[in-house]
Amino acid sequence: MSHILVIEDHQQTADEILDCLTAAGLTAVHCANGPSGLSLAQTDPFDAITLDRLLPGLDGLQILEQLRRAGITTPVLVVSALGEVDDRVRGLRAGGDDYLTKPFALVEMVARLEALTRRPTGEGKNAMLSIGPLRIGLLDRRVTRDGRVIDVTQREFRLLHYFARHAGQVLTRSMLYEAVWDYKFDPGTNLIDVHIGRLRRKVDGEGEKPLLSTVRGAGWMFDAS
Amino acid sequence: MRLDDLRRTSAFRLTLLFSALLIGSVLLVFELTYWQASSLLMERLDHSLVHESDELRLTPEAEQIAEINVLVGSDPHGDWLAGLFAADHHRLAGNVDGWPSHTRVDGVVRTPREGLDSFPGSARHELRVLAEALPDGRLLLIAHRANDVDAVRTVILRAMSVGLVASVLLALVGGLLTSFASLRRIETMRRATMAIVTGDLSLRLPTTGKGDDFDKMAQMVNVMLADIQRLIADIKSAGDNIAHDLRTPLTRLRTRLEGALRRGGDVTPHRAAMADAIQDTDQLLTTFRALLRISEVEAGERRAGFRTVDLVALAGAAAELFEPIASQRRQHLISNFAANASLHGDPDLLFEAVANLLDNAVKYAPMGGVIRLDVTSDAQITVQDNGPGLPGDLQENLFKRFTRGDKARHTPGNGLGLSLVAAVAKLHGLTLAVEDAMPGCRVRIGG
Numbered sequence: 290m291s292h293i294l295v296i297e298d299h300q301q302t303a304d305e306i307l308d309c310l311t312a313a314g315l316t317a318v319h320c321a322n323g324p325s326g327l328s329l330a331q332t333d334p335f336d337a338i339t340l341d342r343l344l345p346g347l348d349g350l351q352i353l354e355q356l357r358r359a360g361i362t363t364p365v366l367v368v369s370a371l372g373e374v375d376d377r378v379r380g381l382r383a384g385g386d387d388y389l390t391k392p393f394a395l396v397e398m399v400a401r402l403e404a405l406t407r408r409p410t411g412e413g414k415n416a417m418l419s420i421g422p423l424r425i426g427l428l429d430r431r432v433t434r435d436g437r438v439i440d441v442t443q444r445e446f447r448l449l450h451y452f453a454r455h456a457g458q459v460l461t462r463s464m465l466y467e468a469v470w471d472y473k474f475d476p477g478t479n480l481i482d483v484h485i486g487r488l489r490r491k492v493d494g495e496g497e498k499p500l501l502s503t504v505r506g507a508g509w510m511f512d513a514s
Numbered sequence: 515m516r517l518d519d520l521r522r523t524s525a526f527r528l529t530l531l532f533s534a535l536l537i538g539s540v541l542l543v544f545e546l547t548y549w550q551a552s553s554l555l556m557e558r559l560d561h562s563l564v565h566e567s568d569e570l571r572l573t574p575e576a577e578q579i580a581e582i583n584v585l586v587g588s589d590p591h592g593d594w595l596a597g598l599f600a601a602d603h604h605r606l607a608g609n610v611d612g613w614p615s616h617t618r619v620d621g622v623v624r625t626p627r628e629g630l631d632s633f634p635g636s637a638r639h640e641l642r643v644l645a646e647a648l649p650d651g652r653l654l655l656i657a658h659r660a661n662d663v664d665a666v667r668t669v670i671l672r673a674m675s676v677g678l679v680a681s682v683l684l685a686l687v688g689g690l691l692t693s694f695a696s697l698r699r700i701e702t703m704r705r706a707t708m709a710i711v712t713g714d715l716s717l718r719l720p721t722t723g724k725g726d727d728f729d730k731m732a733q734m735v736n737v738m739l740a741d742i743q744r745l746i747a748d749i750k751s752a753g754d755n756i757a758h759d760l761r762t763p764l765t766r767l768r769t770r771l772e773g774a775l776r777r778g779g780d781v782t783p784h785r786a787a788m789a790d791a792i793q794d795t796d797q798l799l800t801t802f803r804a805l806l807r808i809s810e811v812e813a814g815e816r817r818a819g820f821r822t823v824d825l826v827a828l829a830g831a832a833a834e835l836f837e838p839i840a841s842q843r844r845q846h847l848i849s850n851f852a853a854n855a856s857l858h859g860d861p862d863l864l865f866e867a868v869a870n871l872l873d874n875a876v877k878y879a880p881m882g883g884v885i886r887l888d889v890t891s892d893a894q895i896t897v898q899d900n901g902p903g904l905p906g907d908l909q910e911n912l913f914k915r916f917t918r919g920d921k922a923r924h925t926p927g928n929g930l931g932l933s934l935v936a937a938v939a940k941l942h943g944l945t946l947a948v949e950d951a952m953p954g955c956r957v958r959i960g961g
Contacts, residue, residue, distance in 0.1 A: 392799055394792075444834060472831060472865035475803065477873075483838040506789070 291336040291406040293317040296326035296352070297368070298344050306339070309395040315402065323347025330356055335363050336406040339389075339398065342369035342380065350383045357384035364405035366398070396507035400459045407458060420453045421500065421513025423492070434492065434500075444469065445488045452501065452511035461508035485509055525696045529689020533682055540681060544674035551670060555663040556642070560623040563644045566596075567621065567656050571648060578648075579607040595633050595641075595657040603653070609634060610655055614643075619653060621646035633657060639664050699728050715743045756805065760798065767794040804930040807866075811937040816860050823864055825855040829889045832868040836876060844882045847872075852891035859942045867938040868895060870931040871957050875899035878955065894960030903955050904948065935959070 293315050297303040303319045310317040318333070320326040323344040330338055330352075338356075342349035353365055367385035369376060377388045387401050418425040422435045430446050432439040441449060447469045452460065462481045466474070485501065493499040504510050520526055566585065573581050582596045586609045597608030605612060614629025623644045633641060640660040648654055699722075706719045718739060719732035774787035810816070833849045840847040857864070868887075875885040878901035888896040932948075939946040939959050947958045 394796075442834075470831070470835065472828070473862040474866050474869055475800075476835070476869075477800070480835060480839055483842050484835075487838050506792075 291315045291402070292334070293402060293406075294326065294330055294333070294335040294338045294363075295319045296321075296323070296330075296338065296344065296349070297341045298322060299341075305395065306398065309399060310402070313399045313403075315399070323349070323352050327352050327355055330363065331359055331361060337364045337366060337402050339366045339368055339402070340385070342367060342376075350380065353380075353383045353385060366401055366405060368393070368398075394461075394507075396459065396504075397461050397463065400461045400464060400508060403458045404455060404460070404464065407455070418450070418453055420456055420511075422497075423449075423453065423500065423513065425450055425453055434494070434497070437494065439491050441488070441491060444484070445491070448484065448488055449492065452509070456511045456513055459504045459507050459510050464508070519697060520690065520693050523693040523697055525693035526689055529685060529693065533685045533689070536681055536685055537678060540674070540678050544670065544677075548667060548670045548674070552663050552667050555666055556660065559642055559658055559660055559663065563623050563642060563656055563658055564621075567644055567646055567654060570654055570656070571646070575650060582607050591661075592634070593659045593661060595655075595659075597655040599653040599655065601651045601653065606652065608655070610657070613653070613655070617643065617645050617655070619645045619647050696728070703728075703732065710739065715739065715746065760801065763794055763798055763801075767791055767798075770794065801930065804934065808930065808934050808937050811863060811934065811941055814941055816863060816941060819860055820858050821861070823857050823859050823861045825857055825864070825889050825893055825895065826851045826853070828861060828865050829868060829887055829895060832865060832872055833887050835869065836872040840876050840885060843876065843879075845876065845879050845885055846883075847885045847887065849887050851889040855889050855891050855893050857893045857942070860938075863938045863941065867935045867959065868897070870935050871895075871897040871959075874931055874957075875901070875955075878902065890960075892961070894958060896956060896958045898951050898954060898956040900951070900954040903950050903953055932957075 293310055295303055295306050295310070295317050297306060297319065298321050300321070303321070307317050307319055318329070318335075320329050324347055326338075326340070326344075327347070340349045340353060344352070349367060349369070353367065356363070356365070364386040365384065366387045366389055367380040367383075368389045368391060369380065370391040377390075380388045386405055389398060389401060416426065416428045418427060424431075424433045425446075426432070427450070430441075430443075432441055432446065432449060448465065451465065451468045462476065462478075465485070466476050466481055470476075489499070489501040492501060500511055500513055502510055502512060570578055570581055579598060582598055585594055586596055592609075595608070595610055597610030597613075598606040599613050600606055603613035611632045611634060614626065614632035616628045617626065618624070621644060623642050625640055626643050630641065638661075640663070641657055642660055643655065643657040645653060645655045703719050706717060710717050718736045721729045721732045721736075723729070770787055770791055774784055777783065829849065829851055833847055837847050872885070872887065875897050876899075879885050879899035880901060883900045885900075886896070886898040888894075888898075890896075935957070936946050944959050944961055947960075949956045949958070
């Protein structure tokens with residue numbers, strides 16, 4: 290079970306976040322200002338931190354820099370109302386691991402925190418990623434399911450690879466888009482869905498147990514168990 | 515308008531500078547005239563001295579004394595001075611009192627500095643003296659006062675001072691008048707500006723129609739004012755549109771929540787209402803995000819991150835992103851790319867622009883329709899669909915926020931797509947053209 294530190298000055302938002310994290314099976318501690326958040330992050334072990342950028346007393350990015358300078362490598366999800374691309378870049382450069390723009394859906398936050406806290410599966414130097422019935426050849430880009438060759442495009446291969454590495458996690462549209470497509474863009478509701486629909490038809494054949502499933506209101510999950 | 519203001523105008527400063535230059539040039543001209551005229555007169559005087567001495571030398575000895583007396587006596591002003599001296603400087607004839615000391619006997623005309631008291635008459639004028647030995651050993655001395663030269667010099671000097679004073683006065687008066695005129699023009703401009711600042715943006719700076727530099731400046735400012743007025747009108751209409759377009763979904767959201775509250779009942783209908791409400795809110799947030807994106811792009815700060823963008827790769831990625839959704843609608847997305855095409859710009863924004871155009875095309879092309887995406891080697895990107903095209907009345911407001919065709923009311927969208935494309939094109943200095951493709955619509959972004 291992951292333990293999350295939520296540094297957020299707005300009480301109501303913090304309550305919602307805590308509720309949602311608890312409901313998702315994570316434990317969370319709330320801290321309403323920068324300096325105490327900083328000291329808490331340095332003393333207690335957390336699996337991940339959500340950090341609001343605009344805090345009373347101390348800018349979120351300053352906290353982040355001080356944390357990193359103190360050698361604390363806990364993954365940080367920077368949360369901000371500043372959605373401009375430059376702010377995003379600045380947040381990531383200051384040592385953030387992911388960036389979320391307000392307003393956001395809470396499922397998006399949970400999904401991103403889970404992605405941050407869980408080590409991606411099959412990470413390593415293996416040329417083959419095996420997960421359930423699926424074999425993904427990382428060098429020859431060959432995908433098979435129980436021996437059946439699945440013909441995927443380059444983009445579909447990247448999608449499937451990302452899914453497989455985050456098996457068991459909910460992945461949202463924007464997470465998938467950011468991971469697989471190279472241009473920053475808000476793809477809206479339908480665009481990614483049809484890509485995944487197409488991939489799913491290839492991966493989950495007639496009568497096979499579906500590997501890619503829709504998580505209502507959130508996104509998709511690759512589940513091989 | 516105070517004198518102090520006048521003194522500080524650029525016209526007045528220029529006047530001062532030109533007056534100084536004028537004084538300099540007048541002085542130079544007069545100096546030249548003065549020097550030329552006096553040296554010419556002096557040369558003539560010297561010439562007549564030499565001439566007289568030559569005459570006297572050639573005159574027989576017996577007549578020389580008489581000749582000298584004629585020379586001296588026939589001159590009523592007493593300007594001619596002459597003397598005939600024995601070798602021991604004893605005076606034999608003439609009106610020179612005695613042999614002036616330090617006189618060199620060589621037949622050259624000089625202005626002596628010593629022995630001047632030997633010459634009668636006023637010492638006010640310069641004296642030119644020539645002394646030479648006659649063949650019989652006697653000494654001949656001839657001199658002339660340069661009072662004519664001095665008189666001419668005086669005339670020139672007087673003319674010079676009068677002319678100088680007059681021209682400087684003229685320059686100053688002219689300068690003051692032009693400074694005054696420019697101050698008055700500036701004052702009218704200031705009044706007009708104040709009126710504009712206090713709220714009447716329809717006012718313009720006055721021009722005289724003379725096409726002078728003030729007119730040119732006023733015209734430039736007026737162009738700027740027109741642009742500002744247009745922008746403010748745009749902002750106002752955008753604001754009105756935002757209010758209008760957000761009120762509709764907000765009202766819907768409110769009605770939905772109110773209905774759920776009134777109906778009461780079980781958890782299930784409540785949950786359904788909430789899910790719908792969240793969807794409504796997401797739609798609103800998308801609209802807000804799009805608005806913020808547009809103003810971010812329009813602010814132009816993104817130019818700092820410009821680099822060379824491979825348009826072929828970009829268009830390829832965009833086509834690939836939209837291909838599944840097009841084929842879901844059984845539309846054909848046909849790509850036609852040049853081998854190489856690049857542009858200096860922001861890749862993410864350009865991608866977003868192309869994606870918006872493709873999104874429109876997919877939305878408006880009919881089921882089974884054709885969408886073309888072309889990239890030419892001169893960096894022109896064209897997106898064409900065979901949908902209903904554009905009604906004429908829509909063309910004008912096409913790039914304004916929230917503009918949507920009547921037929922589009924039933925398709926999802928917020929009317930912000932083309933505004934963003936227009937903002938991206940403007941940021942990159944590209945033109946955006948929308949044409950009727952008959953049937954359908956063709957949008958072209960290019961240099």
